[in-house]
Amino acid sequence: MIHAGELRGDLRAGALRFAPRALLTLPGCTVRTPLLVALLAVLTALPASAQQTRALIVVGLGGTAEYRQEFHRLALRLDSALTHELGVPADNVTVLEESPATAPDRREARSTKANVLSALAAMARAAAPHDDVLLVLIGHGTSEGEDVRFNLPGPDLTPAELATALAAFKTQKVAVVNTASASGGFVAPLAAPDRVVVAATASALERNATVFPRYFVDALAGTDADFDKDGQVSILEAFRYATEEVARHYKEENELQVEHAVLDDNGDGEGSRAPAADSTDGRLAATFRLGLPHGTAATAAPATADSVLARLYAERTGIQKKIDDLRARKASLPPAQYEEQLENLLVELALKDREIRRHGGGS
Amino acid sequence: MRRRGGEEGPGTRARAAVGTAGGLRAGCVAAALPGVLLALLASAVPTGASGQTVAQARTSLRSGRYDEAIAAYRGVLRRDASSVEARRGLVTALVTVGRYDDAEAAARPAGGGPPEPAMANTLGEVLLLTGRLDAAEAAFRRAVDGRADDRLTAEANLAELLFDRGHVGDAMARFDRFIDVYNNAGGDLPAPDLVAVGRAVRRLGRRNPDLFQDALKAFDEAAAKDPGWPEPVLLTGELFLEKYESPEAKKELEKVLSANPRDPRALVDMARALDFDGVAGARARVDSALKVNPRSVPALVESARLHLSRESAGDARADLAKALDVNPSSLDALSMLAAADFIAGDTAAFQRTRARALAIDPRCAEVDATVAEMAVRVRRYSTAVSRSRVAVALDSAAWDAWGILGMNEFRLGDITDARTHLEKAFAGDPYNPWFKNSLDLLDSFKNYETIPTEHFRLFLRKDEAALLAPYVSAWAEEAYDSLAAHYGEKPPLPVRVEMYPNHADFSVRTLGETGLGALGVSFGSVLVLDSPAAREKGEYNWASTLWHELSHAFHLAMTNHRVPRWFTEGLAVYEQHRARPGWGMQPTIPFVEALRDGRLKKVSDLDDGFMRPEYPQQVMFSYYEASQVFQLIADRWGFEAIRTMLDGYRDGRTTDELFTTVLGTPLKKFDGDFDAWMKQRFAGPLKGLARIADAPPAAAGIPALESFVRAHPGDLLGQLRLGARLVGAKRYDDAEPHLTAALRMFPEYGGPDSPYWWLAQVHEARGEPELAVAALARLNALSESNYAALTEEATLQERLGRTRDAERTLSRVMEIDPYEIDVHRHLASLAAQVKDHATAIREREAVVALKPPDRARALYRLAVAQRDAGDVTSARHTVLQALEIAPNYSDALELLLELRAGGGKEPANEGYKLAINYVIYGLTH
Incomplete structure (x- = not known):
């Protein structure tokens, strides 16, 4: 186009001023393809018994009594959510705190750098090849120029040190959730294939204390973030829930938002603020569910000794798979045909659910 | 080199x-x-x-x-x-x-x-x-x-x-x-x-x-x-200046004027630069030039341009006659005279003048381009298009004429031709920022969609179209019906309504450059507004502004675009006042002070209040003042008189003629009558705002204010400030008499520090929610965009069990800020409680449009609202959308079964069915 290039420029260098042109900045496309479409693509045939979730929760320096208390509360709640609501075996969850004495039954050691690296090494040794690994950092971060750190009692933890430790997980899927200030500086150094990296801030320059961890933990501990109603909260769902709540928090407090969480799971080291299952980032996070074998549909049939229920569960799973198949073929079907088939399958599913409930089963 | x-x-x-x-x-x-x-x-x-x-x-x-x-x-x-x-x-x-x-x-x-x-x-x-x-x-x-x-x-x-x-x-x-x-x-x-x-x-x-x-x-x-x-x-x-760089131009001209303040050419050039910038001072410079040389053709032409901008074609023609007496071959003077002739409606004179110019230069495009340029100044955009077309036919390198053509095709909604001609203009004049900005904006139009309604084409950015369209279409159609009934005529249809979530884009769309302070603009049947996203919460009521701009569309159509600026602005505010309590400009304390100090324009000079304000607030004051002119006319002569005056403008009659013939009062006499009426109308606040030499400063503390108010109990500001300070100090009982005193003096004052606002807090603190609601309701009837007062009123109404009132009040919030998802959810809930299904559906649609993370749940709740309204078909579509996202959503599965079992009861409201389809299927018509 004629006007696509630069203007002719100044009549006199530096003298000609054009009215400032405000550019339209559109938010990223947020049209979502149903998550399960993507989920289907990564379904694997791995036996459930071969996969477990292993988690390390690290609480850094609080600095003040208020933050120490808040970080401790969050760690406690996350630990409880993992081991109770999400069914992760207690032995698979390690918690390191600034003051382990505050919960001696669950806190193995103080959260020094040596202990953190040691715990990760131990997890790597214990982990089966297809286990899922979750690392959550709760605390403060600092940055100065290129130098970014997570504050621990004693020496701080750097991204490079953490990346080295995580390299031990050669076959496992890993999710690192750094909820601290300046955590954006961890994204690029930690990015790797089969790895989800979540940071509470978009860059190392966002240095204020964050509210992201409270909402991220809320998401995992409750059901509000279960947007696809499959009974589980994926890392992606938790991220989206938390970012929404963080924005609401600042709006309600009438404060300028000083933290913008990002998620990277395609390994390029560029975090996305609005990841989605069908977007640049978000595909892996959408399938990363805690407490269930990775890649397994959350609607997998529950174990039961009742043969009728077992049959009904199996039939329901079959319907669900048909629905997933249909959705995967949506683009190739005329809309009316797609909708008709979808409705028929959903009605079938609804009726099957009723039948299951009549026989004392659940969803 | x-x-x-x-x-x-x-x-x-x-x-x-x-x-x-x-x-x-x-x-x-x-x-x-x-x-x-x-x-x-x-x-x-x-x-x-x-x-x-x-x-x-x-x-x-x-x-x-x-x-x-x-x-x-x-x-x-x-x-x-x-x-x-x-x-x-x-x-x-x-x-x-x-x-x-x-x-x-x-x-x-x-x-x-x-x-x-x-x-x-x-x-x-x-x-x-x-x-x-x-x-x-x-x-x-x-x-x-x-x-x-x-x-x-x-x-x-x-x-x-x-x-x-x-x-x-x-x-x-x-x-x-x-x-x-x-x-x-x-x-x-x-x-x-x-x-x-x-x-x-x-x-x-x-x-x-x-x-x-x-x-x-x-x-x-x-x-x-x-x-x-x-x-x-x-x-x-x-x-x-020719290349649109007035700051640099002024620097150069200042160099000349500092050495010779009487240089006529520099004075005229400076006048042009000031006029270019839209700031005061051009007239004074021209007059100074004419003092040195009363026969200066450039000064006389510039003087005529300024007269013509004020829609004073007669004065312009007089200046130009003098100019042409000096230089009968001046193409500048002939061009401006042609514009004056054309705008005065004197077609024969226009043709004669134009022929004189073309006899000098048969391919000179200046005459028609000048007519086009001046036509824009008096809002005759179709004239600008037709004359600039003639200009470019005479001279294909008349880049400014190509630009006027493109810009005004753009204003009239002819987007395709506008782009073509702006491209051509920009190729020839790549320094022109308006062409560049407009073309950039046109490039962004791919991000917008057009939504048709009965009388409108809504042009909304895609990412907020689903949210805004139901509200905008409802308000636009209501405004159309009301105005069509009031005037008995209609503008060319459909009316195009463009809303820009970025104010800079709105400004570019309007002027070709950023910096326009207005909220909306009417080009006739093309209305351009800020979307609510473009403004801070509490400073903009988009529905009220839409009503205002649509009023202009009626006035411009009825007068063939000949209505003076002050007349249509005042009448549009008058229409806002008719539409809803609190809408449009309202009287403020600074306005009454301006009335007190004689700083308001006379009616006969009101155009200057809009186009050449003497101080920043004068534009805002002029809107309200002009609205009161029509309040007075309607009260004394009836609205039909206003209607007759509009017809008169269409027939080319002047304001003075119309006041004399329709109202029986010459304009100059009306100036005095109106001033007296205003002083009577605002006698209370005028008395309360009488100048008092020892008035305490605005930041004075309670003791100083108490002392002052004891000495001057009739002082409005003293009573108001003391009442507010006492509320701040939680001395509610002490505050009340001062606030009510202020209220008695200026009961129409609905600003953010209105006595009603403070009284509401007094009543809330004392556990008198009914009285607090009454105070807030009064305040909200005096203001169109007080978000805090509206939400507080709704909260209290709900607490008092007045659910339907709360629903109505909260609905008004959408005129100010429709982006709060929780407010939509709450309003949907209130609407469902009072079985206002249409509102419940609209609000659930809004929740979906705002793209909540839990989209499945939002769709499910929309489906429930549709079911409750009896719209089974839409409910089925919607619940399928929810289940497509979340197939195991048990509540939604149950609803699907229920809907299938319930048969196919059709929705009562086809309009909502259409709106729903926009949301769910992203349909574009």
Whole structure:
């Protein structure tokens, strides 16, 4: 186009001023393809018994009594959510705190750098090849120029040190959730294939204390973030829930938002603020569910000794798979045909659910 | 030196160039000639005793002591009649003060006969200024052929004259030769010759815009060679102004005016720059110029332009008659007169004037382009399109006319042609920021969608279209029905409503540049508004603004775009007042103070309050003041009188005529009647705002305020401030009497610190929610965008169990900020409780449109609302959407079964079905 290039420029260098042109900045496309479409693509045939979730929760320096208390509360709640609501075996969850004495039954050691690296090494040794690994950092971060750190009692933890430790997980899927200030500086150094990296801030320059961890933990501990109603909260769902709540928090407090969480799971080291299952980032996070074998549909049939229920569960799973198949073929079907088939399958599913409930089963 | 290929004349030979260019107006104007005459002075080299006096005379001339200069030059000539420098200087001084006959006499040989070559160019310039074109041309040729020392200036004058008479090929070839003159001179050209080069190359810029920068260089070099000479500085300023750089232009003009505050040309140029910027002061500059030279054609033309902008065609024509008396061949004056004739509705005079101009230059586009430009100033956009089409047919390189054409096609909603013509204009004039900005905005239109309703086409950005469309369509249609019933007529349909979530885009859409402070604009049947996203919460009620702009569409249609600005603005605010309590401008304390101090415009001058405000708040005051004019007319004469006046404007009658014939009151008398009525109407607050010498400062504490109020219990601000301070100190019982006292004085005051706001807090603190609600309801009936007061009123109503009232109140929040997802959820819940299914559905749709993370749940709740409304079909579609996202959503699965079992009851409201389809399926019609 004629006007696509630069203007002719100044009549006199530096003298000609054009009215400032405000550019339209559109938010990223947020049209979502149903998550399960993507989920289907990564379904694997791995036996459930071969996969477990292993988690390390690290609480850094609080600095003040208020933050120490808040970080401790969050760690406690996350630990409880993992081991109770999400069914992760207690032995698979390690918690390191600034003051382990505050919960001696669950806190193995103080959260020094040596202990953190040691715990990760131990997890790597214990982990089966297809286990899922979750690392959550709760605390403060600092940055100065290129130098970014997570504050621990004693020496701080750097991204490079953490990346080295995580390299031990050669076959496992890993999710690192750094909820601290300046955590954006961890994204690029930690990015790797089969790895989800979540940071509470978009860059190392966002240095204020964050509210992201409270909402991220809320998401995992409750059901509000279960947007696809499959009974589980994926890392992606938790991220989206938390970012929404963080924005609401600042709006309600009438404060300028000083933290913008990002998620990277395609390994390029560029975090996305609005990841989605069908977007640049978000595909892996959408399938990363805690407490269930990775890649397994959350609607997998529950174990039961009742043969009728077992049959009904199996039939329901079959319907669900048909629905997933249909959705995967949506683009190739005329809309009316797609909708008709979808409705028929959903009605079938609804009726099957009723039948299951009549026989004392659940969803 | 840069190398360029010429685009006309010899064509492709490489050359280095300095140059200048002329836009359309410059191409037809001889306005720069007095400055050129000055150039002749600059070339003079003082010699001997007479040289000393010439220098003194020149000093007088350059400092604006024109009489002294004339006397000094005459003195020199008495001693040495052969002094060419003195004769040229004398001519310049005489021309500057408008003594054209004397100037001509001074330029001619004392004994008669043809002019000697040395004075031929000077004589030619006087002849040109007085419209004798053939004689001027002959004189210029004599100077050139006679190899006079100012022959390059004469050559430039000759080429410009040829160009202005339509001999473009000859003229461009002559301009082109100046490039060689410059290149061959090796930097030795004197200042006057550099100016001639700059003028020539500036004309070449119409085909090669890069040459404008070379023109600037030539002027800079000339100014450096003769630092005291105003000519190159003025040319630089004019070039900047021509290229839309008024700050730089003003810097140059200030240089000239600091040396000579009486320089008529600099004063006129400065007036143009101020008018360009839309700030006050242009009229004063023009008047100053006319004091020096009452016969200055450029000053008279600029004066006419200012009159015409005020829609005073009669005054404009009077000025132009004077201008044409001096110079009957002035294309500037003829063009402006044609515009005045056209705007006055005098078609025959327009045709005569236009024919006069075209007889001088058969391909001069300036006449039609000027008509187009001035038509825009009085909101006649279709006229601007038609005249600029004629202009570009006459001269395909009239880039400003192409731009006017494109910009106004854009304003009229003809997007495709607008883009084409703006592209063409920008190619020819790549310095134009309006063309650039408008084209950039057009590029962004792919992000918008058009949604049809019965009478409208809503043009909304895609990411907020689903949210806004249901609200905008409902308000637009209601406003249309109301206004159509009120006026009994309708604008051309459909009306296009564009809403921009970025205020800069709204501004560009309206003006082509950023910085417009308005909220909305009506181009007739194209309305352009900020979307609510463009404004801070609490400062904008988009529905009220939409109503206002649509009112303009009716007024413009009914008057064929001839309604004066103040009339349609005031009437539009009056319509807002009719539409909803609290909408539109409301009386404020500063407004009443302005009334008290006589700072409001008279009705007869109200246009100036909008277009040339004397202080920043005057525009806002003028809106409210104008609305009260119609309140008074409606009260005394009935609305039909207003309707009749609109018809009168359509028929070309003036405001004064209409006041006299329709109201039986001449406008001047109405000024007094209205002032008296206003003072009676606001007698209470006027009394409460009477000036008191010892009034405490705004930040005074409670004791000082108490003391003041004891002494002055009738002081509005004292009572209000004390009441507010006491509320802040939680002394609620103490606060109440002061607030009620303030209320009694100014019961219409609905500002954010209204007594009602503080009284609501008093009542809430004392556990009197009913009274708090009453106070807030009153406040919200006096204000259109008090978000906090509306949400608080709704909260209290809900607490009192007045669910339907709470629902109505919360609905008003959507006129201010429809982006709060929790407010939509809450309103949906309230609506469901009172079985207002339509509102419940609308609000659930809004939740979906706001893209909540839990989209499945939002869709499910929308489906429930649709089911509750009996719209089973839509509910089924919606719940399927939810289940597509979340197939195991048990509540949704149950709803699906229920809906299938419930049969196919059709929705009662087809409009909502349509709206729902927008949301769910993203349909675009």
